[in-house]
Amino acid sequence: MKNATLSATTVAALNGMPAGLAEAADYKKIPFTLTYDGAISKNEVGKVNIHPVSYKLNGLDISANVYTPANYDKTKKYAAIVIAHPNGGVKEQTAGLYAQRLAENGYITITADAAYQGASGGTPRSVDKPANRIEDIHGMADFISQYAGADATRLGLLGICGGGGYALGAAKSDKRFKAVATLSMFNSGRVRRNGYVDSQVATIQQRLKQASDARAQEASGGEILYSGDANLTDAQIAKLPFELYRQGYEYYWKTHAHPGSTFKYTTSSLIDLMGWDATDQIELIEQPLLMIAGSKADSLYLSEDAFKKATGTKTKELYKIEGASHIETYWVPKYVNAALAKLVPFFDKLN
Numbered sequence: 001m002k003n004a005t006l007s008a009t010t011v012a013a014l015n016g017m018p019a020g021l022a023e024a025a026d027y028k029k030i031p032f033t034l035t036y037d038g039a040i041s042k043n044e045v046g047k048v049n050i051h052p053v054s055y056k057l058n059g060l061d062i063s064a065n066v067y068t069p070a071n072y073d074k075t076k077k078y079a080a081i082v083i084a085h086p087n088g089g090v091k092e093q094t095a096g097l098y099a100q101r102l103a104e105n106g107y108i109t110i111t112a113d114a115a116y117q118g119a120s121g122g123t124p125r126s127v128d129k130p131a132n133r134i135e136d137i138h139g140m141a142d143f144i145s146q147y148a149g150a151d152a153t154r155l156g157l158l159g160i161c162g163g164g165g166y167a168l169g170a171a172k173s174d175k176r177f178k179a180v181a182t183l184s185m186f187n188s189g190r191v192r193r194n195g196y197v198d199s200q201v202a203t204i205q206q207r208l209k210q211a212s213d214a215r216a217q218e219a220s221g222g223e224i225l226y227s228g229d230a231n232l233t234d235a236q237i238a239k240l241p242f243e244l245y246r247q248g249y250e251y252y253w254k255t256h257a258h259p260g261s262t263f264k265y266t267t268s269s270l271i272d273l274m275g276w277d278a279t280d281q282i283e284l285i286e287q288p289l290l291m292i293a294g295s296k297a298d299s300l301y302l303s304e305d306a307f308k309k310a311t312g313t314k315t316k317e318l319y320k321i322e323g324a325s326h327i328e329t330y331w332v333p334k335y336v337n338a339a340l341a342k343l344v345p346f347f348d349k350l351n
């Protein structure tokens with residue numbers, strides 16, 4: 001691990017999954033480098049297809065995948081869904097799984113690597129700032145609204161983990177989104193500021209000083225410092241304090257690993273992250289809101305807090321998937337199916 005000791009700050013970037021499970025799809029064996037089971041390996045007529053695309057956003061090249069439903073006809077109109085990936089994740093992991101499954105239910109879907117992350121452009125690498133991540137969501141909406149067959153008047157938004165917090169941020173002001181859903185929402189600002197489960201409140205000022213020093217070093221042309229970058233043994237992983245962290249290493253480093261996915265982010269990003277919160281002005285969300293989280297997830301408190309504060313919408317639901325932890329909602333078939341059983345009828349109201 002670089003430039004830090006192992007702490008909740010280091011691993012707050014992580015997400016989760018049970019250990020000892022079989023490998024998922026091997027990205028090296030699939031042309032589209034998808035990591036999830038049941039991933040599309042080739043495009044076939046009459047089936048859900050995947051279309052790698054790229055577009056410019058504020059001068060940066062953004063790498064995205066568009067999924068089109070079976071028997072897609074570009075002369076027809078389909079509701080479209082923008083999907084924001086988790087912190088540290090890329091479009092080929094759980095965001096791709098949900099994009100594909102929603103396309104199977106008749107939607108055009110898009111998921112893109114965040115700017116400065118994955119296969120998208122931007123330097124320094126692994127910048128993770130809320131303004132950037134929210135702009136990524138606006139950019140996906142820009143692109144998919146002009147895609148052949150997409151009905152820009154029927155646009156939905158799904159954010160997963162950190163992407164869920166940023167989806168809330170985007171939906172406050174972007175009223176192109178007619179329905180907003182989150183899965184295992186992770187409020188990156190609160191966690192980077194207070195620590196996971198508010199376990200680091202006593203060190204906020206110290207960590208802000210570290211972030212400020214890191215930015216000053218960058219500005220002077222010095223080495224770019226990173227947080228969240230750790231290389232742990234299995235024994236060290238087993239001793240991590242929260243299930244979210246333990247499962248995160250399994251998912252991102254082992255069973256669903258992808259070369260574009262990384263835990264690390266620039267330490268200077270914490271200046272922006274720690275001063276932001278997904279629930280700030282959340283009452284501006286007036287669109288229907290569906291929040292989904294595992295009943296056993298140690299991140300559940302983040303969804304519960306945001307849901308309580310989302311007072312601007314008349315239509316909202318917090319759905320708990322019984323028995324699921326945070327990352328199990330990413331890939332475990334019965335939990336993915338449970339999530340989709342709520343998401344599909346929710347987004348069907350766009351039709």
